[in-house]
Amino acid sequence: MAVQAATATSQGTTPETPATTTSAVSLGPAAALSCRECGTRFPLGPIFACQECFGPLEVAYDLPSGDPESLKKQIEAGPDNIWRYAPLLPVPADVADKPNLNPGFTKLVKADRLAAELGVTGGLYVKDDSGNPTHSFKDRVVAIAVEAARAFGFTTLSCSSTGNLAGAVGAAARRAGFRSCVFIPHDLEAGKVVMAAVYGGDLVGIEGNYDDVNRFCSELIGDPLGEGWGFVNVNLRPYYGEGSKTLAYEICEQLGWELPDQLVIPIASGSQLTKIDKGLKELIQLGLVEDKPYKIFGAQAEGCSPVSTAFKAGHDVVRPQKPNTIAKSLAIGNPADGPYVLDIARRTGGAVEDVNDEQVVDAIKLLARTEGIFAETAGGVTVGVTKKLIENGRIDPAKSLVVLNTGDGLKTLDAVAPTTGPTATIRPSLDSFREAGLG
Numbered sequence: 001m002a003v004q005a006a007t008a009t010s011q012g013t014t015p016e017t018p019a020t021t022t023s024a025v026s027l028g029p030a031a032a033l034s035c036r037e038c039g040t041r042f043p044l045g046p047i048f049a050c051q052e053c054f055g056p057l058e059v060a061y062d063l064p065s066g067d068p069e070s071l072k073k074q075i076e077a078g079p080d081n082i083w084r085y086a087p088l089l090p091v092p093a094d095v096a097d098k099p100n101l102n103p104g105f106t107k108l109v110k111a112d113r114l115a116a117e118l119g120v121t122g123g124l125y126v127k128d129d130s131g132n133p134t135h136s137f138k139d140r141v142v143a144i145a146v147e148a149a150r151a152f153g154f155t156t157l158s159c160s161s162t163g164n165l166a167g168a169v170g171a172a173a174r175r176a177g178f179r180s181c182v183f184i185p186h187d188l189e190a191g192k193v194v195m196a197a198v199y200g201g202d203l204v205g206i207e208g209n210y211d212d213v214n215r216f217c218s219e220l221i222g223d224p225l226g227e228g229w230g231f232v233n234v235n236l237r238p239y240y241g242e243g244s245k246t247l248a249y250e251i252c253e254q255l256g257w258e259l260p261d262q263l264v265i266p267i268a269s270g271s272q273l274t275k276i277d278k279g280l281k282e283l284i285q286l287g288l289v290e291d292k293p294y295k296i297f298g299a300q301a302e303g304c305s306p307v308s309t310a311f312k313a314g315h316d317v318v319r320p321q322k323p324n325t326i327a328k329s330l331a332i333g334n335p336a337d338g339p340y341v342l343d344i345a346r347r348t349g350g351a352v353e354d355v356n357d358e359q360v361v362d363a364i365k366l367l368a369r370t371e372g373i374f375a376e377t378a379g380g381v382t383v384g385v386t387k388k389l390i391e392n393g394r395i396d397p398a399k400s401l402v403v404l405n406t407g408d409g410l411k412t413l414d415a416v417a418p419t420t421g422p423t424a425t426i427r428p429s430l431d432s433f434r435e436a437g438l439g
């Protein structure tokens, strides 16, 4: 999503928000919105771009200052979902009592067979976010946006989506009692379309790619037609993004409150990657993990690789591309957080790499064959890029490595269906089975 020059409130007007930190709403430890570019602070509200410099806004906190061990204990005694981290999120203290899909605390799988295949000796883990309520990591970001939408009095939830987000918003809206109307490119996979429609909210296919959908939503947000609408990844984007921090928290907690040495994360808009970095930094700041270096690697599909192209060329500017890849969930040609992803990859000593569609399919099968995890194409991109980065020496196989699987293979069956099927089709007789040579 491109950072929009004109911010709009739920009333469709341009807010004249004073540069003060006094917020009318209360969202737990969230103190204000702060500009990533110039640091100007604004009260908590449904705005996403700085009125001084148009930079993106993010949530700034008054984080807990007490003993890290008692904070750890408080978290560990919390529910088995993202609300165990409520003291670090922009949500009300009683969030766990509200109707929400309660995503998170998905499995961190020690992937020894995949490690053996890739030559990793330092410990390889797959964070399997296909286990969320609508089978992608998007349930995390939507859960936080829902709480912000409640606080700001929105009645309709909306989004521009590459597929997974539309399903996550559709489901969360139903559960939390909002109307929903979500927007997707018209040519998505059947699994994504059905998942977005089945909850009964409105689903609109737009003739164009994701960047067209996103432009349309930015227009709608400033129009009376969009009054009272909370677009989770536009006017609620600062809150939405914070949901991805929970991936960082969970990974470290599941590793026994340890930072991994290396992480590989898929990139569409880049929000997830930047917020995982933010979450890791917070854990260090709070003393919940030991302060040591970690490297963040970004993964894209070759057919939509604006960030990896800029990384490899040594550029700071991300030039938009027209996507053409089977990894449709990652098909954002003009990624809003692209420059920040470049910063993080360079600052941490990581990299951004891409793989082609054939490598994506091979990687989906590799993960399924070695670990019994069926990933969607985004997971194939991430595993494929991991393999490539090990082969080209960017990832150190002797150090610990966490690879994210952010979505479920059942939503992108078409990617593997042409090359996956029965080993044999036989008559129901032993002779026929014997002839197939499988005994």
Ligand SMILES: Cc1ncc(COP(=O)(O)O)c(C=O)c1O
Pocket: 136, 137, 138, 162, 163, 164, 165, 266, 267, 268, 269, 270, 271, 272, 273, 329, 330, 376, 378, 379, 406, 407
């Ligand atoms: C399965 C999956 N993984 C990763 C991403 C990337 O998310 P971001 O836009 O935060 O980079 C998406 C985005 O739609 C997705 O659907």
Ligand SMILES: [Zn+2]
Pocket: 035, 036, 037, 038, 039, 040, 050, 051, 052, 053, 054, 055
């Ligand atoms: Zn600014």
